[in-house]
Amino acid sequence: MKQAAGAVLGAIRLDRGSKKSVGVQLYMALRDLILSGSLRPGERLPATRILAREAGVSRTTVIDAMDRLMAEGMLVSRVGAGTYVSETLDHPTAQASAPPAPGPRPRLSYAINHAEKAYAKRTWLPHRAGAFVSALPAFDAFPMGHWARISARHLRGDRGHIMGYGQPKGLEALRHAIAAHLNALKGIKCHAGQIFVTSGAQHAFSLIAQLFLNPGDRVWMENPGASGARNALLSEGAELVPVPVDAQGIVVAEGLARAPHFRLAFVTPSHQQPLGHVMSLQRRLDLLKAADEAQALIIEDDYDGEFHYGSAPQPALRGIDASGRVLYVGTFSKTLFPALRLGFLLVPERMVATFDAAFESWVSGPPTATQAIVADFMDEGHFAAHIRLMRRLYKARYAALIEAARTLPDTIRLQDTTSGFHTPAFLAPGIDEREVVAQAAERGVTLAPLSRYCLEPIAQSGLVFGFGSATPEEIRAGVDLIRDLPALRQELVW
Incomplete structure (x- = not known):
């Protein structure tokens, strides 16, 4: 391909006073x-x-x-x-020329130096779909034709609209589309003024921590729980308090026993990350009451709540919050695709002015063109149609996983789920989950150990099976590859 003009050689400096011509x-x-x-x-x-x-x-x-x-x-x-x-x-x-000698490591801030020691390592973030990747949606089913048409329309449009800095809290059309989506799908009563567009969910978590946490403030974290959120909150100096999770969600009584004067609680009530439980209504009410009494805030991370395919989903925690305690965080990484780096934050009415000031002063969001494309994608009905299609597709892929898993040895038990596109599998006592993961990787199969999501060890060892980005054929082939893993072929009892 012919290049337009060649390299830009701005580094060339000529000295007119030099003796050299x-x-x-x-x-x-x-x-x-x-x-x-x-x-x-x-x-x-x-x-x-x-x-x-x-x-x-x-x-x-x-x-x-x-x-x-x-x-x-x-x-x-x-x-x-x-x-x-x-x-x-x-x-x-x-x-x-020899490489320059490494200098002393730069001195980190107190918060980052403290947080770095407790970070959950993020090297496992997947980039390729397949069995059993747990964080990617179904790329193969994305309506790329509609997306390309809308993208081309905007990129041929008003340059000032798509190339400037944009509106501080996010493109108004996108914020209206998000508010309408939350009202229709989640039953959350809100308006566009309460929506703030962010560069992904992690950006939203960091911003909340920057605005409301002081170093050392105690934060309830589900254990096991979302590792990305853990890192974002640690970076702002939070003291994380691991709170166990049962079939009803975060165990509020245990949280109160460990840290009654907490400042923030982080939960994934629609589809617990990674155990897949849906928080019961009573547990939601208990959590809201605890936050009200402690004058604390709650981050509700609804990372894949659109994809329920069992019974009717429980209402969003934000939808039953009468005291303005819940900050609802959503993302398009699972509903569309991760490379968008696009998320949003729904804040209580009493906090709008605080977030407005932050976004107008120092927070910058994703490109305006990206926001405009997503807004039209939603307004033209493609988003809702895609959600419906993905529900059916993920349900079918989950069914393929359940059927294939019947052939796995008794040392591993796949758990049920009614939402999202991952589910855990528990291992019999004595099975080393890290050894299972390593042996599966040698055969080209991606699994994540439950310990990866834990702030402190839990009694149950297990694995996380993602099924959203793998076709039924790939799911069956993946199960075939791990069925005879030596680490699973042991004479153990539950």
């Missing part, structure tokens, strides 16, 4: 850029007239410098295509 200086500057690797083999140089204009010299001076470099074999000229760095050049200077 500008021609020699230009030659040496280009030579240094080539030998250092700044101009890579095969990279095109600007046209002589462009380089002459940018360097402030005559075109003849540029031609002389390039001719000299071509004579030395550093540049090659292609008729009708321009001048390029030679692809056979050996770069002796670049190879001979």
